[in-house]
Amino acid sequence: xxxxxxxxxxxxxxxxxxxxxxxxxxxxxxxxxxxxxxxxxxxxxxxxxxxxxxxxxxxxxxxxxxxxxxxxxxxxxxxxxxxxxxxxxxxxxxxxxxxxxxxxxxxxxxxxxxxxxxxxxxxxxxxxxxxxxxxxxxxxxxxxxxxxxxxxxxxxxxxxxxxxxxxxxxxxxxxxxxxxxxxxxxxxxxxxxxxxxxxxxxxxxxxxxxxxxxxxxxxxxxxxxxxxxxxxxxxxxxxxxxxxxxxxxxxxxxxxxxxxxxxxxxxxxxxxxxxxxxxxxxxxxxxxxxxxxxxxxxxxxxxxxxxxxxxxxxxxxxxxxxxxxxxxxxxxxxxxxxxxxxxxxxxxxxxxxxxxxxxxxxxxxxxxxxxxxxxxxxxxxxxxxxxxxxxxxxxxxxxxxxxxxxxxxxxxxxxxxxxxxxxxxxxxxxxxxxxxxxxxxxxxx
Amino acid sequence: xxxxxxxxxxxxxxxxxxxxxxxxxxxxxxxxxxxxxxxxxxxxxxxxxxxxxxxxxxxxxxxxxxxxxxxxxxxxxxxxxxxxxxxxxxxxxxxxxxxxxxxxxxxxxxxxxxxxxxxxxxxxxxxxxxxxxxxxxxxx
Numbered sequence: 210x211x212x213x214x215x216x217x218x219x220x221x222x223x224x225x226x227x228x229x230x231x232x233x234x235x236x237x238x239x240x241x242x243x244x245x246x247x248x249x250x251x252x253x254x255x256x257x258x259x260x261x262x263x264x265x266x267x268x269x270x271x272x273x274x275x276x277x278x279x280x281x282x283x284x285x286x287x288x289x290x291x292x293x294x295x296x297x298x299x300x301x302x303x304x305x306x307x308x309x310x311x312x313x314x315x316x317x318x319x320x321x322x323x324x325x326x327x328x329x330x331x332x333x334x335x336x337x338x339x340x341x342x343x344x345x346x347x348x349x350x351x352x353x354x355x356x357x358x359x360x361x362x363x364x365x366x367x368x369x370x371x372x373x374x375x376x377x378x379x380x381x382x383x384x385x386x387x388x389x390x391x392x393x394x395x396x397x398x399x400x401x402x403x404x405x406x407x408x409x410x411x412x413x414x415x416x417x418x419x420x421x422x423x424x425x426x427x428x429x430x431x432x433x434x435x436x437x438x439x440x441x442x443x444x445x446x447x448x449x450x451x452x453x454x455x456x457x458x459x460x461x462x463x464x465x466x467x468x469x470x471x472x473x474x475x476x477x478x479x480x481x482x483x484x485x486x487x488x489x490x491x492x493x494x495x496x497x498x499x500x501x502x503x504x505x506x507x508x509x510x511x512x513x514x515x516x517x518x519x520x521x522x523x524x525x526x527x528x529x530x531x532x533x534x535x536x537x538x539x540x541x542x543x544x545x546x547x548x549x550x551x552x553x554x555x556x557x558x559x560x561x562x563x564x565x566x567x568x569x570x571x572x573x574x575x576x577x578x579x580x581x582x583x584x585x586x587x588x589x590x591x592x593x594x595x596x597x598x599x600x601x602x603x604x605x606x607x608x609x610x611x612x613x614x615x616x617x618x619x620x621x622x623x624x625x626x627x628x629x630x631x632x633x634x635x636x637x638x639x640x641x642x643x644x645x646x647x648x649x650x651x652x653x654x
Numbered sequence: 655x656x657x658x659x660x661x662x663x664x665x666x667x668x669x670x671x672x673x674x675x676x677x678x679x680x681x682x683x684x685x686x687x688x689x690x691x692x693x694x695x696x697x698x699x700x701x702x703x704x705x706x707x708x709x710x711x712x713x714x715x716x717x718x719x720x721x722x723x724x725x726x727x728x729x730x731x732x733x734x735x736x737x738x739x740x741x742x743x744x745x746x747x748x749x750x751x752x753x754x755x756x757x758x759x760x761x762x763x764x765x766x767x768x769x770x771x772x773x774x775x776x777x778x779x780x781x782x783x784x785x786x787x788x789x790x791x792x793x794x
Contacts, residue, residue, distance in 0.1 A: 239757060242757065243750075243753060243754060243757060246666075246753045247746065247749070247750060247753060250665045250666065250744070250746060250749045250750075250753070250765075251744065251746060252744075265720040265721060266724065268721065268724075270684070270689070270721060270724040270725055270728055271689055271724070271728035271731065271732070272728075272731060273724070273727040273728045273730070273731040273755075273758065273759075274724050274727070274728070276731075276758055277727070277754060277758055280758065353720040354720050355718060355719055355720050358720070370746065371720075371746065371747070372720060372746070372747075372750075373720045373721070373722060373723035373724075373746065373747035373750045373751065374720055374721050374723045374724040374750075374751075375723055375724075375727075375750060375751075375754045376723075376746075376750050377720075390746075427717070431680065431714070431715070431717070432680075432715055432717070432743060432745075456718065457682075457717075457718050457719075458717070458718075459680075459717050459718075460680065460715060460716065460717040460718070460745075509698070512697060512698075597685070619685070619698075619718075620685040620719075622696075622697040622698075623685050623686060623695040623696045623697055624685050624695075
């Protein structure tokens with residue numbers, strides 16, 4: 210087995226060494242130690258400068274995350290690059306939304322405060338790319354949060370490796386990241402082609418199916434880089450939903466959609482490189498996606514067998530307890546689609562209807578008067594956090610949760626103990642109205 | 655003692671011993687493992703319900719969430735972490751959780767990487783131990 214680059218073989222600048230030696234404070238020393246260790250893990254030869262970071266470590270999972278943040282705060286940590294924060298464990302604007310214990314609330318809050326004290330921007334969203342100035346094409350950043358990583362790389366053409374909690378803040382404090390993986394041009398070539406051209410045009414242009422396509426892509430390509438061929442023009446919310454699903458079922462951190470995403474004007478460009486030295490356009494694997502594949506994927510997104518069938522009218526007697534939307538966080542455009550549906554088909558009083566979003570979207574909703582109208586129909590709008598990461602739902606676990614999000618469909622059973630049913634936005638709203646699963650017979654492939 | 659050995663590439667050094675839990679499918683620790691109980695909770699995972707605590711956890715790579723490093727770290731704090739993690743493909747997020755555990759608590763499961771053919775040879779349920787240099791000894 211090839212020897213790893215040990216930390217000793219990672220080439221460090223004088224400034225890196227000074228940080229490592231504690232000359233820039235204890236927190237910078239801890240951060241640089243973690244970075245150098247991880248550079249060794251990745252086999253990186255050097256570190257590179259980053260121009261921004263997005264931090265996932267501000268979400269409470271237990272006391273260890275607080276221990277690490279307190280260690281950094283006590284060591285005088287300050288971020289050196291513009292840094293945004295992912296969701297936390299609380300809705301700070303609507304504290305009454307939290308249904309957990311006082312102890313958990315206090316710890317989740319303290320963790321959020323620690324990251325604020327380090328100088329991070331408190332946007333508290335898993336869709337930072339829709340809430341703040343975005344990284345530019347080709348810009349080096351260190352992002353965590355699986356859906357944000359895949360969006361930054363794929364849709365924006367920014368460059369981040371697939372980072373986890375803790376290295377994100379270490380990169381922000383030092384302004385450095387290991388020069389590995391998706392930071393480097395030669396590692397961004399597509400590897401597996403998903404050929405969607407055999408799907409009927411109506412299926413390819415149905416935005417509600419994008420999470421199912423993403424889920425299939427993540428499952429089949431694992432940690433390789435997929436190229437989607439034949440995707441109809443998808444908007445950003447569609448690409449966001451597709452990427453989030455692919456990053457749930459797989460370890461996808463970058464996808465290319467031919468003709469849509471910036472590094473894939475053509476199939477050749479997606480597979481090859483702008484640099485002819487790096488070789489020709491050859492796919493490792495070519496997967497023709499059929500309607501049957503998509504039907505199977507739609508079935509696996511739901512955990513209630515009767516509801517998962519793609520037959521119109523299937524599962525018509527199934528009671529729906531919760532509708533949860535907004536993973537990733539709902540955008541103003543998604544709310545604009547939701548509002549008229551809810552006004553036509555308001556949720557039944559017995560169904561908990563929650564939408565997760567960020568403060569920017571909330572401001573837009575408030576300004577336009579939409580928030581009041583949604584609330585009047587019993588829709589809860591939660592900010593700063595989300596229902597699968599924090600105790601927000603009031604319905605006891607064990608019921609059925611319906612969503613149009615591939616990411617919620619993936620994580621809700623394990624994290625909050627609900628069975629899930631996946632459907633389109635309109636199906637979710639109509640099901641909430643009826644308190645029973647409603648399927649649109651026109652919709653299903 | 656009879657047995658056989660494999661050489662792994664050390665990502666995060668350490669020692670560990672226990673029965674092998676072999677996952678053919680990748681696993682996201684966040685949303686996939688309950689750090690309090692140490693069990694697999696991803697209902698779509700074929701090994702859902704099994705415990706990773708004290709096991710030599712053999713998996714192809716992690717998938718899914720960036721917070722898997724947090725869940726591994728929390729497992730170390732609570733004593734429910736695997737005894738070692740043996741990967742087939744480099745996974746920065748699980749190694750990161752282990753590296754931070756070392757920084758914070760001065761202990762963590764080792765994380766190592768095996769060549770695909772060696773990785774495939776590791777039998778589920780076998781007793782195994784890992785030393786500091788990445789030598790994996792399998793009993794039987």
